[in-house]
Amino acid sequence: MGFEKNKGVQRMKTELKNHRGSAQIVFFVILALLVAGGTAFVIFVRQFNPNDYRPSLEARLSESLGMDVKLGRLSMEWKFGLGLQADKVELRNRAGAVPIVAADRLFFRFNPFLLLRGQLIASEVTLSAPVVLLIRNSNGSNGSNWEKVTEPPKKKEASVKMPGWVGRWFGGFTILFSKVQVERGTLLYRDETQSAPVELAVRDLKGEFGQEWVRGAIRGRGEGRFLHPSEPDLFWNATWQEAEQELDFELKLKGEGVFKGKALPFQKPLRFKGGLQLENFEMGRLPFALSGLVSGNVALEGAGQTEEEIKKSLSGDGNVHIRDGRIRNFNVVQSVLSRATVIPGLSEALVGAMPPSFRSVVASRDTHFDLIQTDFELKGSQSTIHSLVLKDANYQVQAEGVIGLDGQADLRAQLVLLDEFSQFLVKKVKELVYLQNEQGLIVIPFVYRGRWPRATPQPDLAYLAERLVVDQGARLLQRGLEALSQRKQPQT
Numbered sequence: 001m002g003f004e005k006n007k008g009v010q011r012m013k014t015e016l017k018n019h020r021g022s023a024q025i026v027f028f029v030i031l032a033l034l035v036a037g038g039t040a041f042v043i044f045v046r047q048f049n050p051n052d053y054r055p056s057l058e059a060r061l062s063e064s065l066g067m068d069v070k071l072g073r074l075s076m077e078w079k080f081g082l083g084l085q086a087d088k089v090e091l092r093n094r095a096g097a098v099p100i101v102a103a104d105r106l107f108f109r110f111n112p113f114l115l116l117r118g119q120l121i122a123s124e125v126t127l128s129a130p131v132v133l134l135i136r137n138s139n140g141s142n143g144s145n146w147e148k149v150t151e152p153p154k155k156k157e158a159s160v161k162m163p164g165w166v167g168r169w170f171g172g173f174t175i176l177f178s179k180v181q182v183e184r185g186t187l188l189y190r191d192e193t194q195s196a197p198v199e200l201a202v203r204d205l206k207g208e209f210g211q212e213w214v215r216g217a218i219r220g221r222g223e224g225r226f227l228h229p230s231e232p233d234l235f236w237n238a239t240w241q242e243a244e245q246e247l248d249f250e251l252k253l254k255g256e257g258v259f260k261g262k263a264l265p266f267q268k269p270l271r272f273k274g275g276l277q278l279e280n281f282e283m284g285r286l287p288f289a290l291s292g293l294v295s296g297n298v299a300l301e302g303a304g305q306t307e308e309e310i311k312k313s314l315s316g317d318g319n320v321h322i323r324d325g326r327i328r329n330f331n332v333v334q335s336v337l338s339r340a341t342v343i344p345g346l347s348e349a350l351v352g353a354m355p356p357s358f359r360s361v362v363a364s365r366d367t368h369f370d371l372i373q374t375d376f377e378l379k380g381s382q383s384t385i386h387s388l389v390l391k392d393a394n395y396q397v398q399a400e401g402v403i404g405l406d407g408q409a410d411l412r413a414q415l416v417l418l419d420e421f422s423q424f425l426v427k428k429v430k431e432l433v434y435l436q437n438e439q440g441l442i443v444i445p446f447v448y449r450g451r452w453p454r455a456t457p458q459p460d461l462a463y464l465a466e467r468l469v470v471d472q473g474a475r476l477l478q479r480g481l482e483a484l485s486q487r488k489q490p491q492t
Helices: 002-047 050-065 112-117 146-150 164-170 307-313 332-338 346-351 356-363 419-428 430-435 461-488
Strands: 068-071 074-078 082-086 089-092 099-103 105-110 119-128 131-136 174-177 179-191 198-212 217-225 234-241 246-253 257-264 271-282 290-303 315-327 367-379 382-391 395-404 408-417 442-451 457-459
Touching: 050 068, 050 074, 179 217, 290 307, 290 367, 332 346, 332 356, 332 408, 332 442, 332 457, 346 419, 356 419, 382 408, 408 419, 419 430, 419 442, 430 442, 430 461
Parallel strands: 119 174, 119 179, 131 179
Antiparallel strands: 068 089, 074 082, 082 105, 089 099, 099 131, 105 119, 179 198, 198 217, 217 234, 234 246, 246 257, 257 271, 271 290, 290 315, 315 367, 367 382, 382 395, 395 408, 408 442, 442 457
16 A cells, blocks of 8 residues: 555656646747747847838828928837837928928837737827928918818828838827927918018927826927027917817917917817917017007907918907007108198198107108007908007097908098197198198098008098188188178268
8 A cells, every 4th residue: 555655656756747847848938939039029120121111101191291291311229119210301382392391300209019909109209400381472372281281181091002000000090199399499480471571480499298198188388489589488388188179278478478279170170269468568579560569458269271261260359559669661640741732832841840849750761659559350351440549749540441361451541630730730831721620630531551561541632622622712701701791881
């Protein structure tokens, strides 16, 4: 019996030894497969050249964005995931020679194994030194073609065949990211509708976007130099709500203004709504004809896919005050008075001797003012001016009418010369007495039609001539009646 027991123990030891040998064999086989697979993967990564697929990638991106996309040299690295970098990126309008978007470097890092599950999850995306150019052509059209970016993706398959995972990525991958950074960016706006093209730039732009995985929101913030030469003065923050497909944004100009609102950029048509508040914003730092300290409130909303559609849908209203300013290269008083040719002797009086305060009014190259007040309503591409008053110590201008977004104006106005200025000119030009109102102020109606600020005001010559003839005739008639009445009085 003891012999049988020892025999069983011996059998168990033999079986255990055999199992250990099998396990070791399996372990070494698995290890060899892992080493071989890892080696093969390393060799693949080292041997794989993304530049072989660059033309196909450029073609797919160009078709999706409606622009010509050019990528510089592509490179890869394996560190905390797979990193892919393009040394240069350019987006060019197919009708133009200047890139609308150009960047020195685009880099993103992602986990390639998640591509097998249909997900592209980027842990890091960096855009270095991007330059974004927005253009308004001389004919007023949009030269950037940015409306293409907000168009919904095309349903049909692209004609360019993409190999492997790259093709599936553009074919419907779920794209997620945890962090996006923009470094040393520039946003440049060029308006070529003016006689001298106007350029506005936001420089040293930097921003960061982060995704909240639980709430399904993307939050971003950033800053840049807009008007200050050496430090950031423009700050922005935004939140993208994935469920609502809604963008909430706020743009602040340090100490002078804020623009906030919301947009639905991927809804067809795109929709937005916002409000602008300004407090002593210095217009003189911008390359426009109008300068001064601007305060006011403007509400605005609209919808559309193209710039023309958005213009037609615009609606809003506002009130604006501008203090201590000027209109460059335009003198409203000199322009109106010098064209009132039906008033004899007025042209000679304007170049004759007069007090320095009046001389500066008629001889200055610019229109200087103490205050401009205006209330307006925006509908479509035109703004209806309900009331516009320009005030100076020696005169006022009162106007109403319409001004288009393209600068086309049709205003009915009147120039009112205040007390001392009116009295001085009446002494110089007797006929001006017929243009005085009940308060003794000279009033000259005029119209302003054409594109701001190149149009010139035109006095209502027919009204002026009629007023001169009628009032002068009435006064002559009154004198005649008085003389006749005196003759008829009985002599005593």
